[in-house]
Amino acid sequence: MSKLPTLREDDGMATVEYAIGILAAAALGGVLYLIVNSEAVVAGLTALIERALSVKF
Known part of the structure; x- marks a missing residue:
């Protein structure tokens, strides 16, 4: 059983x-x-990347 x-x-x-x-x-x-996809974050990241790419050495 x-x-x-x-x-x-x-x-x-x-x-x-x-x-x-x-x-x-x-x-x-x-x-x-x-x-991350909000306007404020996208604008801030875009500005940061543009600023980093525009730096002259």
């Missing part, structure tokens, strides 16, 4: 935790993408 598997209260929690972590990382990535 084989034993039936016992279910614990936390079975499947690791999978849920990974899913929540992935969602949080994706949300953070989306926010950072919006910030």
